[in-house]
Amino acid sequence: MSRSRIRPRTLAQRTLLYVLLIIVAAVPLFPLYWLVISAFKTPAEFVSIPPTWFPTSPTLDQVESALTDVPFAQSMLNSVIIAGGATISVLVTSILAGYVFAKYHFRGKNLMFWSIVATMFLPPIVTLVPLYYLISSMGLSDSYIGVLLPWLANAFGIFLMRQFIMDVPDELIEAARMDGASEFRIVWQFVVPLIKPAVVTLAVFMFVFSWNNFLWPLTILRTEAMYPVVLTLNRLMSYTMSFDYQNVVIAGALIASLPTLIVFLISQRVFVQGIASSGVKG
Amino acid sequence: MNVTSTPTVGGSVRSLPRPRRRRTDRAHRGITAAIFLSPTLLVIGLFTVVPMIMTIVISFHRWSMFTPITDMDFVGFDNYARLLNDSARVQAIANTGVYVLLSVLITVPLAFLIAMLLYFPRLRGRNVVRVILFATYVIPTIAIVIIWSNIYAPGYGPLSAMVQAIGLTPPGWLSDPQWALLSLVIFNVWQMLGYYVILLVAGLTQIPEELYEAAKVDGAGIVRQTWSITLPMLSGSLVFVVLMTIINSIQVFDPIYLLTQGGPAGSTNVVSFEIQRSAFQYGQAGDASALAVSLFMLIVLVGVVLNAILKVRKR
Numbered sequence: 001m002s003r004s005r006i007r008p009r010t011l012a013q014r015t016l017l018y019v020l021l022i023i024v025a026a027v028p029l030f031p032l033y034w035l036v037i038s039a040f041k042t043p044a045e046f047v048s049i050p051p052t053w054f055p056t057s058p059t060l061d062q063v064e065s066a067l068t069d070v071p072f073a074q075s076m077l078n079s080v081i082i083a084g085g086a087t088i089s090v091l092v093t094s095i096l097a098g099y100v101f102a103k104y105h106f107r108g109k110n111l112m113f114w115s116i117v118a119t120m121f122l123p124p125i126v127t128l129v130p131l132y133y134l135i136s137s138m139g140l141s142d143s144y145i146g147v148l149l150p151w152l153a154n155a156f157g158i159f160l161m162r163q164f165i166m167d168v169p170d171e172l173i174e175a176a177r178m179d180g181a182s183e184f185r186i187v188w189q190f191v192v193p194l195i196k197p198a199v200v201t202l203a204v205f206m207f208v209f210s211w212n213n214f215l216w217p218l219t220i221l222r223t224e225a226m227y228p229v230v231l232t233l234n235r236l237m238s239y240t241m242s243f244d245y246q247n248v249v250i251a252g253a254l255i256a257s258l259p260t261l262i263v264f265l266i267s268q269r270v271f272v273q274g275i276a277s278s279g280v281k282g
Numbered sequence: 283m284n285v286t287s288t289p290t291v292g293g294s295v296r297s298l299p300r301p302r303r304r305r306t307d308r309a310h311r312g313i314t315a316a317i318f319l320s321p322t323l324l325v326i327g328l329f330t331v332v333p334m335i336m337t338i339v340i341s342f343h344r345w346s347m348f349t350p351i352t353d354m355d356f357v358g359f360d361n362y363a364r365l366l367n368d369s370a371r372v373q374a375i376a377n378t379g380v381y382v383l384l385s386v387l388i389t390v391p392l393a394f395l396i397a398m399l400l401y402f403p404r405l406r407g408r409n410v411v412r413v414i415l416f417a418t419y420v421i422p423t424i425a426i427v428i429i430w431s432n433i434y435a436p437g438y439g440p441l442s443a444m445v446q447a448i449g450l451t452p453p454g455w456l457s458d459p460q461w462a463l464l465s466l467v468i469f470n471v472w473q474m475l476g477y478y479v480i481l482l483v484a485g486l487t488q489i490p491e492e493l494y495e496a497a498k499v500d501g502a503g504i505v506r507q508t509w510s511i512t513l514p515m516l517s518g519s520l521v522f523v524v525l526m527t528i529i530n531s532i533q534v535f536d537p538i539y540l541l542t543q544g545g546p547a548g549s550t551n552v553v554s555f556e557i558q559r560s561a562f563q564y565g566q567a568g569d570a571s572a573l574a575v576s577l578f579m580l581i582v583l584v585g586v587v588l589n590a591i592l593k594v595r596k597r
Contacts, residue, residue, distance in 0.1 A: 017399065017403050017405060018405065020399055021400075021407065021408065021411055024396055024399065024400075024411055024415070025407075025410070025411045025414050025415075027472070028417065028418045028475075028476065029414055030440075031418075031429045031430065031433055031472070032417070032418070032429075034429065034432075035429045046438065047437075047438045048438060049438050049443075050438075050443045050446075051438050051439070051440050051443050053440075092321075093321045093325065096318035096321070097318060097319055097321075097322040099318060100314075100315045100318045100319050104311065106312070106315065116322070119326060119330045121529055121581060121585065122330065122334065122578070122581075123529070123532065123533035123577065123581070124533070125554040125557055125558065125574065126334070126574045126575075126577055126578050127330065127333035127334055127336075127337055127574075128557065128574075129337065129340065129347070129557075129561045129567050129574070130332070130333035130336035130340065131333045132562075133347075133351060134328075134329070134333060134336075149329065150325070150330075152321070152325045153321060153322040153325035153326055183314040183318075211422065212420075212421075212423060212424075214422070214423060214535075215535055215536070219558075219562065229422075230424045233422075233424050233425065233428070234424060234540065237424075237428065246432060250428055250429070250432065252428075253422075253424070253425035253428040253429065254425075256422055256424075256425055257421045257422060257425045260420045260421060260422065261417065261420060261421065263420075264416070264417065264420040265413075265417075268413050268416070272412060272416060272480055275416075275480055275481070276480050276481065276483065276484035277484060279480070279481035279485065279519060
């Protein structure tokens with residue numbers, strides 16, 4: 001009610017604001033709408049000039065073609081393994097490290113913490129060459145472990161967990177210790193339930209990030225059977241540049257985007273809030 | 283902690299065997315801390331810190347990636363000198379600068395205005411719009427590349443159709459050296475905008491309501507309120523958004539690799555693409571590392587400058 005001061009008074013003002021809001025929504029929505037309709041167009045309709053704004057004779061041929069021309073199902077599974085593995089690992093390492101940085105006191109703690117946070121701003125491209133060399137010389141290139149290893153822990157996760165665990169009352173942890181609970185049990189039974197929204201946020205963030213990560217798998221994987229879906233899509237893209245194949249690629253893009261979109265939409269209430277507070281706290 | 287500091291029972295607690303138990307607890311907790319931290323320190327140490335040091339070392343050597351690392355030769359600052367004399371690499375740095383600058387100049391004001399629109403007038407449906415805006419952020423870049431390469435397509439692409447509909451001649455978005463980099467910036471803004479809007483809306487919620495009430499009593503209009511209250515109070519979030527925009531756009535790789543391969547005529551060649559190409563296509567790990575170190579130094583410089591701005595603002 002205190003915000004009523006800015007509530008537009010005239011109908012004209014209200015209308016203008018709603019028109020702006022619709023534009024703000026339409027700009028991100030249009031390409032997504034276009035992705036969906038193009039996936040169900042026939043190749044001939046897809047390249048027609050001027051473009052049609054709704055498929056006149058919808059077909060599933062392109063989707064089927066995308067799924068069968070390349071090992072799409074296998075690469076979706078690979079993406080689940082890679083993104084799922086990285087997510088679980090980052091959750092575990094970040095919660096444990098975040099707990100130590102939030103609740104323990106030891107010399108050099110802050111220096112150690114901020115040094116880790118600094119790595120958040122280091123683009124992966126800067127260390128790509130030696131990282132490739134290291135993983136290859138460990139004999140892990142072209143393996144799931146090689147894809148996963150550099151992403152098993154990260155600074156953003158530790159930062160996020162530490163910020164939220166700092167808000168967990170010390171008294172609660174102290175009381176659990178009095179009851180003889182081990183530190184490990186304290187973390188899982190008392191701390192994690194209290195910071196659930198932050199844990200969900202980190203999980204979704206890491207899943208999306210790993211699902212979409214392109215540069216590292218491109219660098220380290222050779223065997224197509226291990227390709228995550230983004231690399232398979234790349235192969236599909238370079239398969240042929242012919243126009244009548246373009247919307248098979250689009251159908252592939254639609255399928256590859258669904259898992260992260262679904263995960264995001266299911267968790268959006270908690271996730272958007274979590275990302276927002278990561279900025280406020282940071 | 284609470285028990286020992288309670289004055290009435292303080293003495294008796296101290297006489298109990300508790301202190302000894304606490305000391306072993308502390309030792310035990312030291313071990314716990316080491317156990318809890320070790321996976322993180324191992325991963326970040328081995329796969330971030332060590333490679334960072336190696337990048338710096340390699341940048342002073344000549345090393346073909348197709349030969350063992352033990353074969354590399356020390357060449358001092360040669361790689362850096364060559365970098366400055368190589369027009370393709372200089373252009374890559376310049377393009378990256380333009381790309382970052384345009385991204386910041388478009389993204390930050392736009393995100394600020396949209397955040398204001400989504401926060402202040404309590405419009406119906408604003409939460410749905412927030413989710414829609416953020417949705418573009420979670421889609422794989424390659425999928426977005428595929429969408430946009432077709433939206434930009436000449437002839438059957440919808441963007442050209444729209445531009446023609448208002449009576450203009452559409453440019454060759456990705457094929458015209460004048461337009462290609464800007465087209466990639468538009469693509470980047472479209473993908474990332476929702477994330478920054480969310481961060482700024484969160485910043486707006488932190489501004490105390492009373493400030494606006496007081497300003498209103500003083501007769502300040504919406505422009506004055508924005509200028510004197512919103513912008514200064516939001517400066518922390520704004521600097522953070524500027525930093526994130528710079529960090530994200532300075533390392534742009536996927537769309538360049540997938541869409542333009544640096545072309546046409548080198549107009550979209552950027553530092554990360556040049557690093558990847560030098561190292562993995564030409565095998566010139568020394569040159570690639572010199573470029574990588576330069577990129578790293580640029581990011582450090584950005585961090586220092588933004589930090590200084592934030593400190594001056596606070597004074």
